Amino acid sequence: MARLSYMRIKYLFFSWLAVFIGSWVIYVRYNSYTELCRGHDCKATICDKYRKGIIDGSACEGLCSKETIYFGKCLSTKPNNQMYLGVWGNLEGVIKCQMENTLHLDFGTELEPRKEIVLFDKPTRGTTVQKFKEMVHNLFKTKLGDQGNLRELVNLILAAADGNKDGHVSLPEAKSAWALLQLNEFLLMVILQDKEHTPKLLGFCGDLYITERVPYTSLYGISLPWIFEIFVPQGLRKRMDQWFTPSWPRKAKIVIGLLEFVEDIFHGPYGNFLMCDTSAKNFGYNDKYDLKVVDMRNVVPEMHLKDVIKDRPCELDSDCVYGTDCSTVCDQRKKKCTADVSQPNLAKICLLVKDYLFRGSPSEIREELEKQIYSCIALKAATKNMEMQHSLILNNLKALLWKKISHTNDS
Numbered sequence: 001m002a003r004l005s006y007m008r009i010k011y012l013f014f015s016w017l018a019v020f021i022g023s024w025v026i027y028v029r030y031n032s033y034t035e036l037c038r039g040h041d042c043k044a045t046i047c048d049k050y051r052k053g054i055i056d057g058s059a060c061e062g063l064c065s066k067e068t069i070y071f072g073k074c075l076s077t078k079p080n081n082q083m084y085l086g087v088w089g090n091l092e093g094v095i096k097c098q099m100e101n102t103l104h105l106d107f108g109t110e111l112e113p114r115k116e117i118v119l120f121d122k123p124t125r126g127t128t129v130q131k132f133k134e135m136v137h138n139l140f141k142t143k144l145g146d147q148g149n150l151r152e153l154v155n156l157i158l159a160a161a162d163g164n165k166d167g168h169v170s171l172p173e174a175k176s177a178w179a180l181l182q183l184n185e186f187l188l189m190v191i192l193q194d195k196e197h198t199p200k201l202l203g204f205c206g207d208l209y210i211t212e213r214v215p216y217t218s219l220y221g222i223s224l225p226w227i228f229e230i231f232v233p234q235g236l237r238k239r240m241d242q243w244f245t246p247s248w249p250r251k252a253k254i255v256i257g258l259l260e261f262v263e264d265i266f267h268g269p270y271g272n273f274l275m276c277d278t279s280a281k282n283f284g285y286n287d288k289y290d291l292k293v294v295d296m297r298n299v300v301p302e303m304h305l306k307d308v309i310k311d312r313p314c315e316l317d318s319d320c321v322y323g324t325d326c327s328t329v330c331d332q333r334k335k336k337c338t339a340d341v342s343q344p345n346l347a348k349i350c351l352l353v354k355d356y357l358f359r360g361s362p363s364e365i366r367e368e369l370e371k372q373i374y375s376c377i378a379l380k381a382a383t384k385n386m387e388m389q390h391s392l393i394l395n396n397l398k399a400l401l402w403k404k405i406s407h408t409n410d411s
Contacts, residue, residue, distance in 0.1 A: 036074065036076045036077070036078070036079055037074035037076055037082070037084075038076075038079065038082060038099060039071040039074065039082055039084050039095070039097070040071075041099065042082045042097035042099055042208065043063065043064075043071070043097075043208075045099075046060075046063065046064070046097070046205055046206045046208050047060075047063060047064035049120060049206055050063075050064050050172075050205060050206070051064065053172060054120050054172060054175060055120055055172050055173075055175050055176045055179075055205065055206040056163060056164075056170060056172035056173045056175075056176060056205070057163040057172075057173060057176045057203065057204040057205040057206065058163035058164065058203040058204060058205075059088070059163075059202075059203030059204055059205040059208070059209070059210055060163070060205035060206075062088055062089070062203070063205050063208070064205070068088060068089050069086060069087070069088045069095070069210070070086060070087045070088075071084045071086055071095060072084055072085035072086055072087060073085040075094070075217075079099060080098060080099045081096070081098065081099075081297070082095075082096065082097040082098070082099055083095070083096050083097075085213065086210060088202065088203065088210060091202060092213040093202050093210040093211055093212060093213050094199075094210065094211050094212075094213055094214075095208065095209075095210050096185075096208065096209055096210075096211065097207070097208040098183070098207050098208075119179055119207070120175045120176075120178075120179055120206065122135070122175065122178050123135060123171065123174050123175065123178060125171060127171070127174070129158075129169060132158075132169070132174050132178075133154050133158070135178070136154050136157055136158075136177075136178075136181065137150055137151065137154050139181060140153060140154070140270075142304070142307075143187070143301045143303065143304045144270050144271045144301050144303060144304075145271055145303045147269075147270060147271065149269055149270070150270075153190075153191065153270060156190050156191075156193070157177060157181065157190060158177075160177070160190055160201070161173050161174060161176070161177035163176075163203070163204070175206075176204060176205065176206050176207070179206060179207040180204060180207050180209060182207075183207065183297070184296065184297055184298070184299060184300050184301070185295070185296040185297045185299070186201070186204075186209060187301075188265075188273065188296050188299055189201050189211070189296065191268070191269075191270050192264055192265075195261075195264050196257075196290065197257050197258075197260060197261040197264065197290070197291050197292060197293055198261075198264075198292075198293060198296070199211040199212040199214060199292055199293065199294070199296075200212040212292075214284040214285070214286060214292040214294050215284070215285075215286050215287055216284045216285050216286070217281070217284045217294050218280050218281045218283070218284060218294075219254070219258075219280040219281075219282075219283040219284065219285075219352070219353075219356065220241050220242060220244070220245045220280050220356055221241040221244070221280055221281070241280070242355055242356065242359050245356065245359070246289060247360070248359075248360040248361055248362070249404070249405040249408045250289045251356060251357060251360075252357070252401040252402075252404065252405045253289045253290075253401075253405060254285050254289055254290075254291050255291075255353050255356070255357060255401060256291075256398055256401050256402060257285070257290055257291025258283060258291050258349055258353065259346075259349070259394055259397060259398050260291075260398075261291060261293060262275075262345050262346050262349055262394065263394065265299065265345065266344075266345060266346075266390070267387070270301075271301055271302060271303060272301075272302040273299050273300065273301055273302065274299070274300055274301075274302050274305055274326050274341060274345060275298065275299050275325065275326075275345045275348060275349070276298045276299070276300055276305070276322050276323030276324065276325050276326035277295075277298035277323045277324050277325055278325050278345075278348040278349060278351075278352050279324070279352075280352065281294070281295070282294055282295045282296075282298070298323050298324075300322075300323075300326070302341075305322055305326060305341070306339040306340070308322065309322050309326075309328055309337050309339065310328075310336075310337060310338065310339035311336045311337065312336065312337040313335060313336065313337075314330035314331075314335060314336065314337050315330065315335065316330055317329055317330045319337065320337035320338070325343075325348050326341050327341065327342050327343070328340060328341055328342060329342065340381060340382060341381050342380065342381055342382070343379070343380065343381055344379055344380075344381045344386065344390060346376060346379060346390055346393065346394055347376060347377055347378070347379040347380070350373050350376035350377045350379075350397075351377050353373075354373050354377070357369060357373065358370070358373075362404060365400060365404055368400060369400060372393065372396055372397045372400060373397070375393055376393050376394075376397060379393060
């Protein structure tokens with residue numbers, strides 16, 4: 001009888017403990033979700049500015065008046081970068097909105113701080129179109145360098161800013177455009193608007209913007225329920241990420257698209273852009289296995305990065321990191337970060353796709369593929385004749401992959 005009583009107490013204790021831990025985990029998860037997913041706050045802020053006539057854009061009416069734009073599943077990973085699946089009429093897209101007051105650059109966590117205090121304060125009333133063009137041109141000079149073709153880029157921005165396509169950029173439209181131009185992704189979408197691997201801009205309102213939806217939103221990896229993520233070992237998790245991928249010819253086609261994107265941003269007409277987060281979640285693909293860049297917020301102009309990171313105080317090279325993948329060297333004599341990045345985009349991309357391409361690769365090209373991939377990973381930004389080596393390695397790798405899949409249906 002005493003033993004039965006003891007067992008009952010033990011059972012009740014462990015039952016209570018399980019309920020307590022479960023309730024605590026659910027509470028923490030709920031709090032995390034409500035902090036991360038604040039689309040209603042974002043919409044309220046944007047629509048308040050729109051109704052007051054401060055901002056305007058092609059998506060404002062659908063978002064705030066007709067309410068034909070709906071927020072769907074929350075995709076946010078940071079509270080101040082709100083991201084949702086969305087529907088706009090018969091279009092499916094991704095809604096992105098900035099939140100929170102961030103008054104400093106936080107290396108390694110946030111590349112595009114939102115300065116709420118001064119948001120939508122420019123251009124001021126009375127600013128002419130010509131003056132606004134000069135403002136945009138000077139911003140581009142700061143971010144991209146003094147290039148002869150910046151005037152052409154300014155005209156592209158004005159065309160994008162004209163949300164209602166009436167041939168005139170109003171002051172509220174200009175305020176929206178100016179706020180958007182502070183974001184790397186928006187600038188890059190305008191620059192690469194004709195490139196197939198860049199998601200299309202569907203519309204904007206203030207600094208909220210809607211992009212084309214990509215069906216497959218990660219280069220590789222499997223999404224697990226959060227409870228399983230806690231218990232799956234990291235080594236097993238990495239292997240599982242490679243198990244659930246398309247067939248090898250389709251993977252090769254996706255990687256060719258990724259290499260083409262590297263070409264698009266490497267010393268293009270408006271300078272060189274650096275990929276400061278090359279994780280698989282930033283690259284997806286469509287139903288035809290064409291690569292699409294899911295998130296370009298961490299693709300930054302090289303000149304802008306150099307201005308931000310140079311002369312930053314440091315003790316170790318690890319103090320000279322921008323985002324997660326753009327690093328420079330700490331000058332031990334001056335205790336300052338140098339300006340030049342250590343690795344080009346191509347080397348980081350080859351490291352990203354190494355296991356992805358090796359798994360299931362045809363035996364007849366395996367040796368040559370490994371040779372080219374490892375040569376690619378070893379590429380250094382400061383190497384003599386780096387641009388020539390970069391071009392040679394990239395073209396050889398593309399040619400090897402294309403030759404193997406060009407005769408297949410997957411190509």
